[in-house]
Each structure stands twice: as structure tokens, then as C-alpha cells.
Amino acid sequence: xxxDPILEIRNVSYAIGGRPILRDISLTVHEGETVxxxxxxxxxxxxxxxxxxxxxxxxxxxxxxxxxxxxxxxPIRLRRRMGYVIQDAGLFPHWTVAANIGLVPRLENWNPxxxxxxxxxxxxxxxxxxxxxxxxxxxxxxxxxxQRVGIARALAADxxxxxxxxxxxxxDPITRFDLQRQxxxxxxxxxxxxxxxxxxxxSALFVTHDVREALMLGSRVAxxxxxxxxxxxxxxxxxxxxxxxxxxxxxxxxxxxxxxx
Amino acid sequence: xxxxxxxxxxxxxLEHLELVAxxxxxxxxxxxxxxxxxxRRARTRRWVVGFANIAQTIPSLALFGFLLPLPLIGxxxxxxxxxxxxxxxxxxxxxxxxxxxxxxxxxxxxxxVAMGMTxxxxxxxxxxxxxxxxxxxxxxxxxxxxxGTATIAAAIGGGGLGVFIFRGISMVxxxxxxxxxxxxxxxxxxxxxxxxWIERRLSPA
Numbered sequence: 001x002x003x004d005p006i007l008e009i010r011n012v013s014y015a016i017g018g019r020p021i022l023r024d025i026s027l028t029v030h031e032g033e034t035v036x037x038x039x040x041x042x043x044x045x046x047x048x049x050x051x052x053x054x055x056x057x058x059x060x061x062x063x064x065x066x067x068x069x070x071x072x073x074x075p076i077r078l079r080r081r082m083g084y085v086i087q088d089a090g091l092f093p094h095w096t097v098a099a100n101i102g103l104v105p106r107l108e109n110w111n112p113x114x115x116x117x118x119x120x121x122x123x124x125x126x127x128x129x130x131x132x133x134x135x136x137x138x139x140x141x142x143x144x145x146x147q148r149v150g151i152a153r154a155l156a157a158d159x160x161x162x163x164x165x166x167x168x169x170x171x172d173p174i175t176r177f178d179l180q181r182q183x184x185x186x187x188x189x190x191x192x193x194x195x196x197x198x199x200x201x202x203s204a205l206f207v208t209h210d211v212r213e214a215l216m217l218g219s220r221v222a223x224x225x226x227x228x229x230x231x232x233x234x235x236x237x238x239x240x241x242x243x244x245x246x247x248x249x250x251x252x253x254x255x256x257x258x259x260x261x
Numbered sequence: 262x263x264x265x266x267x268x269x270x271x272x273x274x275l276e277h278l279e280l281v282a283x284x285x286x287x288x289x290x291x292x293x294x295x296x297x298x299x300x301r302r303a304r305t306r307r308w309v310v311g312f313a314n315i316a317q318t319i320p321s322l323a324l325f326g327f328l329l330p331l332p333l334i335g336x337x338x339x340x341x342x343x344x345x346x347x348x349x350x351x352x353x354x355x356x357x358x359x360x361x362x363x364x365x366x367x368x369x370x371x372x373x374v375a376m377g378m379t380x381x382x383x384x385x386x387x388x389x390x391x392x393x394x395x396x397x398x399x400x401x402x403x404x405x406x407x408x409g410t411a412t413i414a415a416a417i418g419g420g421g422l423g424v425f426i427f428r429g430i431s432m433v434x435x436x437x438x439x440x441x442x443x444x445x446x447x448x449x450x451x452x453x454x455x456x457x458w459i460e461r462r463l464s465p466a
Contacts, residue, residue, distance in 0.1 A: 093369065107376075163375075
């Protein structure tokens with residue numbers, strides 16, 4: 001592997017009321033890598049993401065972030081070092097786009113000019129013209145625009161790790177493809193001029209149920225089935241995977257549906 | 262209408278308004294911090310809201326009767342009236358504030374937690390601002406109801422427009438009843454309209 005691990009998940013299990021949600025999951029995310037958690041609804045992928053963020057606490061196993069056990073982190077500090085994007089963006093409806101994006105920098109007491117210039121450059125990065133969008137409220141945005149703002153908000157304080165929970169699932173196919181390409185671009189370019197010292201690409205843990213998206217965006221794909229790791233492979237290797245669950249997902253790729261002649 | 266009646270209507274209207282203002286002031290001062298404290302305590306919340314619900318079901322005249330013999334908060338006069346009116350005003354303010362705070366979209370609260378906001382920051386920067394329209398709605402309901410109920414305060418010497426109404430009833434004189442009822446109704450309508458306007462102005466979305 002190319003670089004240091006940013007996130008290590010070791011033998012993590014989690015159950016609610018005797019019902020296992022995660023079974024002995026181990027996974028390492030290296031710097032600059034995007035690992036996609038792929039699986040059906042209920043496979044445990046979102047729960048795993050929440051465990052990384054400290055929103056749920058595993059019953060056994062260990063999660064280490066930047067080399068330090070998650071339990072030793074102050075949860076507030078831990079979360080501010082991880083950008084978080086969810087399906088319907090979860091933007092604060094009473095704040096403008098600029099206030100939403102500037103949240104974590106403000107919480108971290110950046111000075112207002114620095115926050116403002118950061119917000120502006122992030123809006124450009126996600127393809128929104130700052131002058132047009134800064135002052136808008138979330139209700140004045142389309143689904144795709146909300147998601148762009150959500151991503152900009154997650155990137156705001158330059159966190160070393162991004163957590164994304166089906167961020168594009170609710171979008172129309174054209175907007176989704178556009179945002180997927182933009183996500184690749186943001187990751188590859190790493191940080192722009194205002195980003196601070198690290199020029200490295202972002203690490204990301206990306207949850208999806210869309211195998212196409214997983215293969216397009218992932219450096220590696222982690223397929224979960226019933227809370228257990230089924231396949232962990234690069235996209236190229238994943239295409240050759242032969243577990244029943246992997247075959248079921250791959251079959252949806254080969255379904256070239258055509259209208260009747 | 263002679264000028265003596267007009268000036269008495271004005272004086273009793275002002276007294277009525279004073280009863281309502283003090284009542285809503287005290288009820289809000291108790292219910293708003295109460296809602297903030299109860300928002301994170303589901304079990305206590307059920308007990309307190311249950312108690313406030315029961316207080317609400319006591320007929321107002323009976324409640325005034327219960328309070329009369331009590332020391333400190335009882336007896337004849339304004340203080341007893343205000344205590345009783347507060348008991349009625351508490352519930353709508355408390356319940357609406359709780360609805361507003363607890364009604365914040367789960368994804369919004371989840372992302373607030375996930376972004377690394379503390380519980381205090383979530384309360385002050387997210388939940389309370391989003392709850393403001395609902396809180397104002399509670400104040401509106403409580404104010405309008407108190408304007409009506411306060412007319413009964415005259416029965417225990419609380420003053421206000423109820424003085425006309427009780428006098429009119431005992432004299433079997435409809436115009437005197439109306440001299441109390443009409444200003445009270447107008448006051449309630451104005452309060453309703455005014456607070457509804459504020460409610461709309463403060464709605465974020």
C-alpha cells in the first residue's frame with residue numbers, strides 16, 4: 001500500500017438487542033484512498049460509517065483514526081476531523097449556503113475573512129458560482145445543488161477523512177454522474193490554494209448500494225453482506241469476484257436492457 | 262355612551278391587559294427554560310407534560326375556588342388570579358416549545374452531531390432557532406386563551422374586564438355585560454393577529 005493508514009477498523013462487531021449488525025469487520029483506509037462500502041439495505045454499511053464517526057459504539061474490536069484509538073479521541077475533535085455527507089445533505093434550513101459551508105471553520109474559531117474566502121473557493125470547487133449561491137437558503141436549491149453544498153461543507157475545515165453516506169442516491173442520473181465526476185476531480189486535485197499544508201488527496205469512506213458508483217469512485221470496494229465483509233478488492237479484482245453476493249451485484253451491471261424492437 | 266363609562270372601560274381594559282401580560286411573562290419565564298431542560302429528558306418530560314395536561318382540565322372557576330383558602334398564592338385579589346392563569350398558560354407554551362425543539366428534522370440534527378457540534382451548540386444554534394415559530398405559536402395560543410379566562414378573575418377580586426361582566430350578570434343588564442365582553446374579544450383578536458404576524462415573520466423556511 002502506498003502510504004500510512006488514516007483509518008484502521010479491526011475486528012469490529014456491533015449488535016442491537018442480540019441482533020448482529022456488524023460481524024468482525026476489519027478494514028484499513030490509507031491516505032488518499034477512497035474505500036467504497038457496497039451492500040444492500042441492511043447490510044450494515046451505514047452503521048459502520050457511524051461507528052467510525054463515533055455515532056455508534058462497537059461492542060468489540062477497535063477503530064483507530066490517525067493512529068490513535070477512537071475511544072481516546074474527544075468525540076467532538078474526532079468528528080471535526082472527518083467531513084460528513086448524507087443522502088439529503090442535512091443542510092441547516094435556517095442558514096444561508098455560506099453559513100452552512102462555514103460551520104466547522106466557525107466552530108474552530110477561524111477569523112471571519114478566512115472563513116469567507118474558504119467558502120468562496122469551496123463553492124467554486126463544487127461548481128457553484130459564489131456570488132449567485134452564497135446568500136441562498138437550502139430551500140432555494142435543487143437536489144444536486146444541495147448535495148454540492150453538503151460536500152463543500154464537509155470539505156470546509158480540510159479534514160483528512162471524508163465520510164459519505166449514499167450522497168448521490170436521491171439525484172437524477174445526469175446530475176448524479178456530474179457529481180460523481182466532480183467528486184473524483186476534488187479527490188484527485190487534493191487541496192486547492194486555501195487548503196493549508198497538506199497537498200495530498202483526500203481519504204474517503206463512501207457508502208453506496210450502486211455497484212456502478214462503487215467501481216467508478218473506489219480505490220477499493222468493500223462488499224458487505226449481513227454485516228460481514230464479503231469481498232474486499234480493487235475495482236478490477238472485484239469484477240472477477242465470485243461470491244454469490246458479488247455475482248448478484250455484478251449481474252446488475254450486465255443487464256443491458258433495451259426496449260422491444 | 263357617557264364619558265364615565267368610556268373611562269371605566271379604558272381603565273378595566275388596561276387592568277385586564279396587565280393581568281394577561283404578567284401571566285404570560287411568568288408562564289413563559291417558566292415554560293421556555295423548562296422546555297429546554299425537558300427536551301433531553303424523555304421520562305421527566307412525560308411526567309411534567311402530564312401534570313400540565315391535568316392542570317388544564319380543571320374548570321377555571323373551580324381552580325379559583327381551590328386557590329382561595331391557600332396561603333401565599335391564595336386569597337382574594339390579583340395574585341391568586343395570576344397564579345391560576347399561569348397554570349393554564351404553561352401548557353400551550355411548554356408543549357409548543359417542546360414540539361418545536363423535538364420536531365427538528367432528524368437528518369439536520371444528525372449532521373449537526375456528525376459535524377462535531379456540541380449538544381449546547383446544537384441547542385442554541387440549530388434547535389432553538391428552528392423552534393422559534395412553534396414557540397411563538399404557543400405564546401399566541403396562551404395569550405388568546407388567557408385574555409378570555411382572565412375575565413373570570415373578577416370573581417375573586419382580580420379586576421379586569423370581568424368586572425363589567427359579573428356586574429352585568431348580577432344586574433341582568435346586557436349592555437354592561439357587553440361593555441366587558443366586547444373589549445375582551447377585540448383584545449383577543451388583535452393579540453391573535455399580531456402574534457400570528459410575528460410567527461410568520463420568524464419562520465425560517
